[in-house]
Amino acid sequence: MSRDYQLPELENYINGQFSTPAIDRGQSLNDANTGEPLQQRRSCDHEQVQTALQATDRAYSEGVWENTSAQERADFLDKFADELSSEECARTISVADSLTSGAIIRTTRKMANILPMVFRGAAAYLREEGLDKKVPGPCGEVDYLRRPWGPALLIAPWNGPTAIGSHKVASALAAGAPCILKPSEFTPHSAIVMARAAHRAGIPQGVFQLTLGDRTIGSQMVEDPRIKAVSFTGGLAGGRAIARACAADFIPTQLELGGNNQLVVFADADLDLAATGIVYGLTNLNGQWCRALGRLLVHESVKDLLLDKVLTILSDIRLGHSLDEDSDMGPLVHRGHYDSVIADIERLKSRGGQVLTSTALPDLPGNFIAPTLVDGCSPADTREEIFGPVAAVHTFSSDAEALTLANGTDLGLAGYVYSADEAKAFAFAHKMRTGGVKINGYSLLSIGAGAPRGAWGLSGLGEEGHAQSIEFFTGSRVIGVSPQDPLGGR
Incomplete structure (x- = not known):
């Protein structure tokens, strides 16, 4: 290094x-x-x-x-x-x-x-x-x-x-x-x-x-x-x-x-692919980007299996010095922002949230926060953006409930949908009140060379x-x- x-x-x-x-x-x-x-x-x-x-x-x-x-x-x-x-x-x-x-x-x-x-x-x-x-x-x-x-x-x-x-x-x-x-x-x-x-x-x-x-x-x-x-x-x-x-x-x-971006995983989704997307959404740019994952919405029948897969991948994420070529993720930008994200995690814990993480912290004194999922909170408590490697988990039992959750914040920048049925995923994405929706993939770049990046709501x-x-x-x-x-x- x-x-x-x-x-x-x-x-x-x-x-x-x-x-x-x-x-x-x-x-x-x-x-x-x-x-x-x-x-x-x-x-x-x-x-x-x-x-x-x-x-x-x-x-x-x-x-x-x-x-x-x-x-x-x-x-x-x-x-x-x-x-x-x-x-x-x-x-x-x-x-x-x-x-x-x-x-x-x-x-x-x-x-x-x-x-x-x-x-x-x-x-x-x-x-x-x-x-x-x-x-x-x-x-x-x-x-x-x-x-x-x-x-x-x-x-x-x-x-x-x-x-x-x-x-x-x-x-x-x-x-x-x-x-x-x-x-x-x-x-x-x-x-x-x-x-x-x-x-x-x-x-x-x-x-x-x-x-x-x-x-x-x-x-x-x-x-x-x-x-x-x-x-x-x-x-x-x-x-x-x-x-x-x-x-x-x-x-x-x-x-x-910015945005409190929703990622929706239907019961028929490729869970390995979805888990990779979830980890990317949490770790890319250390969760410090406007299209990072904010809320994970998963069908109740596959929640446990999906979270197991996510935590397995997170356990292999190398959180370390940002100049280290072997690091997969680095620290937050400064101590003030670190304190703010930690405070958000503590707030969700106080509302009944269960913290899920499996990434080891490095032996460094910088602004390091392991990528974190918080399960068990009310959707009303996760409406605000946390600009860091933290996302809330919510379950749904029907497509209608999933859509209500997906449109359940005042922010609308990006969305993500995982489903084996692309026609169903497209139909669902058309109803999401957000500037763009990516299906069965999570990437930093725009969906297409000529496609705009829109912003809805706040x-x-x-x-x-x-x-x-x-x-x-x-x-x-x-x-x-x-x-x-x-x-x-x-």
């Missing part, structure tokens, strides 16, 4: 210049595995934020990026991808994300290697003329254009920071929108690597900027009238605050806020996806020759 790592120095990228965030928070960014300090946390001050806002407003007002042709923007996105394609970039990002978020190195390495593809995909969308089309009109063809609302604020979370942050940046730049990225203060390093790559690629001043800090600077930018669109991935409280701030001026918001607002995220940053503009109606309504 290599220890020869050095995190990128914390630096903003504002108006084409790198700078040290002015405020020392007096707190350290810690190794999730050991709790040891890695770096002093720093934040922009008010003046640095204002400089970034002025620069993005100027870039938009002067049309620096919007008036760059789609072909030229696509060429730049490809150049951006080239700058991110080096082994050094991938290694820096994968190690930093692993140490700070706790995700195992095998997972963060995959995300770092996929990073250039995100920008190439956005470039391909532009070359397919996704933003400029012709539609039939009464007097010939009509121009149907999509143009940026204006400067965009991109707020990325600490879980999956590379994948989520890059998707937002590539989408905004493809749309022609100058943008400011504010990553989580706990996982800022992949954003710094992206800023350096954008600078080397020659991005115009003010078109892409990076501001480091916590929710204080996020709030300052969300509430600034120069920001014309906000894309946020994070918690429900943050999403509500952004929605309130943007409501008065009808600022478009794209909000992905899981958020709007859709994310290849085309959908680019189009979010734009409004439609329709231009054509019109017939002249006679006066007086004749």
